[in-house]
Amino acid sequence: MGTIIVLGIIIATYLMVVAKRVTALVRSFAIQSFFLFLYTLVIARREGNVELYIVSGLLFFFKVILIPHFINRIARKIKVNENLGLFLNVQLSLFFALVCTYASWAFSRMVVPAQDPTMAIALTAAFTVILVGMFLMIFRMKALSQTVGLLVMENGVFLVASSIAGGMPFFVELAIFLDILLSVIILNIFVYRINKMFTHVDAAKLNKLKG
Amino acid sequence: MIFLAVLIIPVVLSLIILMVKRARALAIIHSLGYAAILLVSLVLLYRTTVLAEPVVISDLFLLDGLSLFFVLVISLVGFASSMYSIGYISQDVQDGRFSSSKARMYYLLFNFFLLSMYLVVSLNNLGFVWVCIEMTTLVSALLVGFYRTKQSVEAAWKYIIICSVGIILALLGIILFSYAMSLAGGPKSLNWTDLFAMAGKLDKNILKIAFIFILVGYGTKAGLAPMHTWLPDAHSQAVAPISALLSGVLLKTAVYAIIRFGLVVNKGLGSSEYFSHLMVGFGLVSLAVAAGLILVQKDLKRLLAYSSIEHIGVISVGLGIGGPIASLGVLLHVLNHALTKSLMFFGAGNIVKRYDRHNMRMIHGVIQSMPFTGILFLLGTFAITGFPPFSIFMSELLIIIAGFLKGSYVVIGFLLFFLVVVFSAIINHFSPMLFGRAPKDLPKYSEPLSEKLAFLFLLALVVGLSIALPWLVRDGIIAAGEILKGI
Numbered sequence: 299m300g301t302i303i304v305l306g307i308i309i310a311t312y313l314m315v316v317a318k319r320v321t322a323l324v325r326s327f328a329i330q331s332f333f334l335f336l337y338t339l340v341i342a343r344r345e346g347n348v349e350l351y352i353v354s355g356l357l358f359f360f361k362v363i364l365i366p367h368f369i370n371r372i373a374r375k376i377k378v379n380e381n382l383g384l385f386l387n388v389q390l391s392l393f394f395a396l397v398c399t400y401a402s403w404a405f406s407r408m409v410v411p412a413q414d415p416t417m418a419i420a421l422t423a424a425f426t427v428i429l430v431g432m433f434l435m436i437f438r439m440k441a442l443s444q445t446v447g448l449l450v451m452e453n454g455v456f457l458v459a460s461s462i463a464g465g466m467p468f469f470v471e472l473a474i475f476l477d478i479l480l481s482v483i484i485l486n487i488f489v490y491r492i493n494k495m496f497t498h499v500d501a502a503k504l505n506k507l508k509g
Numbered sequence: 510m511i512f513l514a515v516l517i518i519p520v521v522l523s524l525i526i527l528m529v530k531r532a533r534a535l536a537i538i539h540s541l542g543y544a545a546i547l548l549v550s551l552v553l554l555y556r557t558t559v560l561a562e563p564v565v566i567s568d569l570f571l572l573d574g575l576s577l578f579f580v581l582v583i584s585l586v587g588f589a590s591s592m593y594s595i596g597y598i599s600q601d602v603q604d605g606r607f608s609s610s611k612a613r614m615y616y617l618l619f620n621f622f623l624l625s626m627y628l629v630v631s632l633n634n635l636g637f638v639w640v641c642i643e644m645t646t647l648v649s650a651l652l653v654g655f656y657r658t659k660q661s662v663e664a665a666w667k668y669i670i671i672c673s674v675g676i677i678l679a680l681l682g683i684i685l686f687s688y689a690m691s692l693a694g695g696p697k698s699l700n701w702t703d704l705f706a707m708a709g710k711l712d713k714n715i716l717k718i719a720f721i722f723i724l725v726g727y728g729t730k731a732g733l734a735p736m737h738t739w740l741p742d743a744h745s746q747a748v749a750p751i752s753a754l755l756s757g758v759l760l761k762t763a764v765y766a767i768i769r770f771g772l773v774v775n776k777g778l779g780s781s782e783y784f785s786h787l788m789v790g791f792g793l794v795s796l797a798v799a800a801g802l803i804l805v806q807k808d809l810k811r812l813l814a815y816s817s818i819e820h821i822g823v824i825s826v827g828l829g830i831g832g833p834i835a836s837l838g839v840l841l842h843v844l845n846h847a848l849t850k851s852l853m854f855f856g857a858g859n860i861v862k863r864y865d866r867h868n869m870r871m872i873h874g875v876i877q878s879m880p881f882t883g884i885l886f887l888l889g890t891f892a893i894t895g896f897p898p899f900s901i902f903m904s905e906l907l908i909i910i911a912g913f914l915k916g917s918y919v920v921i922g923f924l925l926f927f928l929v930v931v932f933s934a935i936i937n938h939f940s941p942m943l944f945g946r947a948p949k950d951l952p953k954y955s956e957p958l959s960e961k962l963a964f965l966f967l968l969a970l971v972v973g974l975s976i977a978l979p980w981l982v983r984d985g986i987i988a989a990g991e992i993l994k995g996i
Binding site for chain 2: 435464507
């Protein structure tokens with residue numbers, strides 16, 4: 299069961315890499331978060347842990363509903379040009395994502411004991427998500443896509459935590475959720491300001507300060 | 510628990526901001542609050558290190574010598590910065606750079622910023638420490654983008670994005686540490702004390718990988734090269750008193766976090782070799798990058814930012830060398846750099862405000878046009894480049910002595926070379942700016958009393974620490990060796 303959900307996460311991640319528009323990117327992020335929610339729910343049921351149920355509920359509320367809605371709203375508000383402005387075309391990006399997956403697999407084999415393949419698969423997915431998040435931040439030069447990239451990386455770290463370390467202590471998890479929400483709000487404030495001052499949200503053109 | 514006063518005062522101050530309407534009264538109350546915190550942190554450090562009272566350890570707080578030392582550093586710079594803010598912010602309001610309601614916003618963010626830094630160095634749970642470090646980024650990003658110019662918004666965006674990515678990698682490191690704990694059969698806890706107690710049983714390979722993530726992640730926040738790229742932008746665009754806080758203490762809180770994990774790794778691996786190589790490596794790269802970019806720098810505040818990278822490099826090399834003498838050097842350097850760099854940023858703030866430009870080649874005759882700031886800035890220049898009788902000289906000397914005693918001649922050779930490059934570059938940049946003839950059309954200017962007091966407070970500490978050190982060095986080495994035991 300867990301492995302199928304993990305596959306869903308990986309597919310959602312690939313969808314992000316091929317997305318050409320902001321709305322598509324945000325939708326894939328919501329899908330990825332939804333699978334992450336399912337994954338946490340499965341673990342919660344397996345361990346019969348009330349705290350994990352709460353965490354998965356929060357995950358659903360924040361990452362599947364609230365944050366995607368938030369980003370979509372700001373994208374509409376600033377009337378951003380829908381195109382993400384790919385630095386790397388779709389084929390190469392997808393190829394890169396596959397390489398990321400392979401590298402993650404190699405790394406997971408190093409860390410996880412050999413008799414535990416499900417854990418290795420989950421960890422592979424997690425590192426793929428982190429690397430793709432980084433990729434989105436570097437190769438998609440809209441300020442909004444950098445925000446999404448950051449959230450994707452965070453999703454990956456969350457998956458690492460729940461797959462190998464059995465999740466983080468409950469209150470730490472809550473604090474991290476709060477933190478993410480705050481950073482999305484503050485990032486959106488800045489996206490708004492950038493748009494107002496520069497009349498674009500192209501992070502690649504933020505290049506006044508150097509040296 | 511008199512430590513709680515340190516956390517409660519900023520909260521109370523924030524509430525006062527919401528109630529008091531008069532700007533001047535507000536600024537003075539704010540500054541008095543930080544004077545009180547400074548007093549409390551001095552008492553705390555004295556009681557723990559000199560009187561050797563038992564260390565406070567609970568699930569929430571961990572207040573050993575290391576934590577309290579960093580609390581003191583934050584308090585010193587926080588107090589100086591709050592005093593400097595009185596004059597600086599009211600001038601900004603008068604000049605119409607922002608409205609008086611935004612000035613209240615400034616004080617509110619100032620308090621949150623300080624509060625989050627105090628939490629970083631005093632919490633026991635490493636997960637909460639992580640959250641608080643991210644909080645410092647979010648709050649200070651608002652202060653970096655405070656002027657709402659194009660440059661400052663760009664700087665704030667880069668700052669928040671780069672540091673958040675770094676910090677997510679650090680979170681990954683923390684998770685790997687907790688994975689190692691669960692493999693070793695330890696409790697499911699992220700408390701540093703539990704981690705440290707279990708260190709000997711943790712898987713060595715996972716420990717090594719986890720520490721790399723921690724070092725890259727928190728190193729981004731500490732300004733270690735090559736992850737430093739956000740730093741010059743953010744430091745040069747922030748409001749001047751905040752630049753001092755960013756450079757003086759924010760970087761050090763990240764260093765604090767690295768030290769905490771370093772202690773665990775050293776204990777777990779049974780030797781400090783791994784930690785030492787990494788720290789020396791990153792330290793020397795930071796020194797090299799900083800030296801190169803200071804050489805070609807034109808912007809006054811960016812130059813000071815690169816100088817912070819240089820000093821973080823020195824601290825990192827000192828941590829790599831290790832041992833009681835280097836420990837004293839490192840701790841003193843953390844303190845001295847915080848004090849001296851605040852002095853420099855205050856001076857730079859005044860200069861930039863008066864000349865209305867950042868480019869050093871367009872600024873002449875600072876000493877003539879504003880004698881007080883000019884002379885203090887000149888003294889600060891000698892202090893920051895490591896001239897005696899200023900305290901940075903002493904801490905660098907201690908690190909260099911420790912390096913020679915350990916036999917790391919090559920490392921110390923490089924360190925000295927980069928220090929010489931930085932020294933000559935800074936003197937070369939600053940002398941035409943400070944001396945020479947001031948342009949005639951500058952309006953008359955004299956620094957407000959509060960700013961003068963802030964300058965003199967810092968200068969007295971910078972000189973006093975260096976003069977007092979020879980008498981205290983013996984006890985200092987013992988105390989520092991105790992605080993950084995295992996580095």
